[in-house]
Amino acid sequence: MTLRGKLITLEGIEGVGKSTQCEFVAQTLRALGKRVVTTREPGGTTLGEAIRGLLLDPKLPAMAALSELLLMFAARAEHLAQVIEPALSAGEWVVSDRFTDASYAYQGGGRGLALSTIAALEGIVAQGLQPDLTLLLDAPVRVALRRARARAQADRFELERAQFFARVRQAYLDLAQAHPGRFRVIDAVPAVAQVQAAVLQVLRQRFP
Ligand SMILES: Nc1ncnc2c1ncn2[C@@H]1O[C@H](COP(=O)(O)OP(=O)(O)O)[C@@H](O)[C@H]1O
Ligand SMILES: [Mg+2]
Numbered sequence: 001m002t003l004r005g006k007l008i009t010l011e012g013i014e015g016v017g018k019s020t021q022c023e024f025v026a027q028t029l030r031a032l033g034k035r036v037v038t039t040r041e042p043g044g045t046t047l048g049e050a051i052r053g054l055l056l057d058p059k060l061p062a063m064a065a066l067s068e069l070l071l072m073f074a075a076r077a078e079h080l081a082q083v084i085e086p087a088l089s090a091g092e093w094v095v096s097d098r099f100t101d102a103s104y105a106y107q108g109g110g111r112g113l114a115l116s117t118i119a120a121l122e123g124i125v126a127q128g129l130q131p132d133l134t135l136l137l138d139a140p141v142r143v144a145l146r147r148a149r150a151r152a153q154a155d156r157f158e159l160e161r162a163q164f165f166a167r168v169r170q171a172y173l174d175l176a177q178a179h180p181g182r183f184r185v186i187d188a189v190p191a192v193a194q195v196q197a198a199v200l201q202v203l204r205q206r207f208p
Pocket of ligand 1: 190
């Protein structure tokens with residue numbers, strides 16, 4: 001019997017360094033001999049990436065919050081079925097740039113949808129699957145957005161106001177407090193190498 005792999009997720013607002021640290025986590029685990037799949041949400045599958053295109057399209061600003069949530073969960077259902085579950089069953093470790101916590105933070109905290117609505121969808125779609133570890137990269141909104149905005153064109157979320165991201169950040173911090181066993185909050189303000197050192201310390205502690 002193959003030992004089931006583990007699911008590690010990275011969360012945080014735009015520009016905190018999720019993609020950067022996602023690669024670092026994967027490299028670190030590979031160096032330890034693990035088989036690792038890196039992936040992202042929304043996306044990670046052909047259908048999911050098409051849904052991502054709709055979700056991030058800055059020319060579609062008027063989407064209802066519930067439509068946004070349902071599209072996120074449609075992409076997530078596909079991601080779980082096609083990528084996450086098969087990999088974990090095969091003993092691979094999955095490192096995902098965002099997962100269900102992002103729905104609570106963005107569509108709950110950011111857009112104001114009821115947490116019970118999100119929890120109901122989580123129950124249907126994730127069926128109890130929780131990450132083994134969630135790294136919340138945390139930085140003040142202005143620091144993160146400065147980094148994000150140095151990138152190419154802003155997507156539909158990046159066009160939101162600082163107040164939106166302040167709510168998203170707070171929702172993430174609330175999630176971390178509510179699930180202290182699963183979450184580790186990492187200060188994302190220092191230089192990349194320092195954040196990597198903090199990430200490494202958490203990985204060593206959680207997976208000795
Ligand atoms: N700790 C850091 N200090 C300074 N710049 C960073 C740091 N981490 C990432 N960056 C840079 O900030 C930008 C956003 O990082 P990225 O990993 O794409 O963030 P995210 O995926 O969370 O949006 C990139 O240009 C990246 O090189
Ligand atoms: Mg990214």
